[in-house]
Amino acid sequence: MRPSKELLAKSVFLCCAIASAAIILAILGFMVALGIPLFRESTFSAIWSGPWAPHRGAYGIWAMISGTFWIAFLAAMICLPLSLGMSFVISSLAGRRVRKLLGALVRFMTGIPTVIYGFIGIFLLVPLIREGLGGPGICVLTASIMLAILISPTMILFFTDSLLAVNAAYVQAAKALGANRVQRLLYVMVPRALGGMASGFILALGRALGDTLIALMLAGNAIRPPQGFLEPARTLTAHIALVKAADFDSMEFRSIFACGIALYLFTILATIAVRMMARERVAVS
C-alpha cells in the first residue's frame, strides 16, 4: 500500500541523482570520443607540448596551454593584493557603514556579466595600454587586468568569509591584551584564516583558467607561446571558440577536443586540491 509510493519516490530521486552525475562523465566521454582521431594521428606528447603548425601536420596545443597559464596566473597575481586589501578593509579596518557599502559593491560585482567586462576592456582599457605601454594593446596584460577584476569578488568574498570565521574568542582575547585593529588582523585572524584563503585563491585561479570571453576579446589570439606581458596570446578556451567554425573533419577542428580535455583535467585537479585543503582544515580545527 503506502510503502510502494515511498519506494517509487526514492527510486525517482536516485535516478535523478545518478543521471546528473552521469552527465559529468558523459561530458568527458564525448570529448575523448571526438578527439580520438587526433590522438591517432599525432603522438601524445606532440599534442600537449608540440608547436601548432597545421600546414605541417603539427597540432600541438602547447601555445594555448602556455597562453592560458600566463593569463590566468598573471590575473591571479594582480587580483591577490587587491583582494587582500579589500578583504582586510571589509573584515577589520573599516567602520560599519563603509563595511556595508563595500560589501554591497563586491556583491554587485558578482552580477556583472563577463561579456560586459570584455566590452569595456576593448574600448577603454586597450587604448590605454596601447598608449601607455606600447604594443598592440590587445595582449596578455590587458586580458589579465580585466580578468583580475572579474575574479576579484570570488577571492574577496572567500578571504572575507575566512577572516570573519576566525573564532571570535581569539579576537576578543587579543583585544583585551591591547592589540589594535591591524594587529588583531595580522597576528590573530590572518594566520588562522590562511587555509580558507588558500582555497579562495585556488578557486579564483580556477575561474581564471576557465574564462573564455575576456581572453577571446582582449588577449589577441595569436598562436604563439607568449614571451612577455605585452604580447598577444591565445588560451585553450579562446581556441575552442575560434576554431569551431573550421572544417569538421580536419585535425585542426579535432584539436579543440584536446583543449577541452586539458581544461577538464585542470578542473579536476583544482577541485581535488580545494577538497583536500578543506579536509585538512577541518582536521586541524
Add this chain to the structure above:
Amino acid sequence: MPTEKKEKIILDSVDFFYGTRQVLCDISATFYSHTLTAITGPSGQGKSTLLGLLNCMWKEIPDTRCSGDIQIFLGGQWISPFRKDISLSHLRRKVAMIFQEPNPLPMSIGKNMAFPLKLAGVRDKYLIEEKVRRALEQAFLWKEVKDRLEESALNLSGGQKQRLCIARALILEPEILLCDEPTSSLDSKAAGIIEELLVSLKENCTLLVVSHYLDQVRRIGDLVMTLENEGLTNFKEGLS
C-alpha cells in the same frame, strides 16, 4: 482486581550504542498501562535515548546500534520495534512523543492540529474538526484557542505551544505518550498546567515522562525509574 496492573511495555537486556560509546547497558524494565512512569537520573545517562527506543526515533540517527528485546502491547497484540518489517509511521501514531522544546510547525493552529490526520490520510472535514476540538479539550487548550484557529501557532506562549504539541500528539489517539522533559523550557506556572494535564491523560494512555526535576517526579510519577551509570539502578513506586 481494579488495582491489577497490566503490562504495556517490556524491556529485556537492552543495550544501546552511539557508534562505539555505550549509552544504555543491560536495561530490563516493565511499564504498566494507564500509569505515569517518571524516568530520572543525572544528565547524559540515556534517559532520552531510552524513550527514543520505543518509537524508533533512534533509527533516524546514523551509526547507532541496539540489541536486546523490547515488546510493546499495541492494538491488542505484542509487537517489537526492533523488527525490520515494522511500519514506522504506524508505530509512531500509536506511540507519540513530546519534546523538550515545543515544536509547532510554522503554520496556523488549526493546520498544526490537522497535520497528523493529513499524514494518516484522513480527509473528512467534519471528522477532522471534531477530532481537533476533542484533542484540544483534552490538552486544556480549547477555550484559549477556539477563536484563533487561523492564527499562526508561533504566536502562542511557551506553555500554550507545549500544550498544542501535546494536543497534536493526542489527535491520533495514541496508546503510549513519551514525554522528554516536557516542562524544562517553561516557567513554573506553565509547567504546573502541563503536569496537571499529563496526570489527567493517564485515563487514556500510558505515559513515560523523562524529568530531572525531582520534585516534579515525586508529584506526578506513579512509578519512578532512575537511570544511573548507563544502567537501571532503581525502579520503585513513587509517592503521588
Add this chain to the structure above:
Amino acid sequence: MMRVFMEKMVEYLSWALALLLCLSVSVFLSYLLIKGLPSLGSELVFGKADPLSALLGRERVFDGIFPAIIGTLCLVVLSTLMALPLGICSGVYLSEYATPIMKKVVGGLFDVLAGIPSIVVGLYGFSVAIFLHHHFSDRLGPCLLISAISLGVLVLPYIVRSTQTSLEELPAHIRHTATALGATRLQNIAYVLIPNALSGISSGVILAIGRCAEDTAVILLTGVVATAGVPSSLLSQYEALPFYIFYISSQYTSPAELSNGYGACLVLLGICSVLFMVAHGMQKRLFHWALYRP
C-alpha cells in the same frame, strides 16, 4: 619600531588597494553609463519597427535588440525548466537518502561540474549536436534546444547544491517533528522539509536564471547567431543579448551601432544585477557558493 612601521604600511596599503579596486569598477561603470544611457529607448529595442506590431509578432525587428531579448528569455525559461526537476530531485536524494559515501562521490562529481569552464560545457553541447546531425537527421544541429540543454547542464550544480544545502541546514527539531507524528520519509520531505527550505532553493533557482541570462561561451558553440529574428522553433537558431554585445564589439559598422552595443550592455547589466541582488536577499550563504562559477 620596524613592526609598527609594517603595521602602518599594511593598513595604508590595504585602504589604497581597496580604493583602487573601487575606483576601477566605478570608472568602468560610469563609462558604460555615459556611453550607453543616450541610446536607451524604444529605438534600441525595436529599431525602426513599430513597438506594438513587433510585440505582436507582425513585424520583424532588424536593428533592435528585441529578438535578442526574446532569445535570451526563451533560453532562460527552457534551461531552467529542464534543470529544475532534475536538480531538485537530485538535491533531495543527496540530502535525505544518500549514504555518506554516495554524498562524497556524487558531491565531488557536482563540484567538478560546477568548476568546469563554461566553454567545455558548450563543447559538450556542440558534440551532441554534431552527433545528432551525423546520425539522425541533417536538419538537426546547433539550435535553441541544444543551447537550452547545455545551459541546463551548466546550472544544474547550482540547483542541486542549493537544494541539498538548504535541506541539510534545517534544524534537527523541524526534521523530527513530523517524523514523531508518524510521517513517512516522503511525507516529511513534501510537507515539512521542502516548504521550510524553499527560500534557499529559490535562491539557487534565481542564481541559475541569472547565470543563463549572462552566459556567452555556451551559446557561442551551440547555435546563437547575429541575426535570426525571434526564434521560430526549438530547432531554429536564435539571437541572444550577450552574443549581441560580443558581436557588436568586433563587428560594429557605425557609431550608432556601437552606441546600441553600450545600451545593450546596460540592459543586460540591469537584468543580471537585479537577479543577483534578489538571490542574495533570499539566502546569503548559497550566494557565496555560486562564486565557484567559471
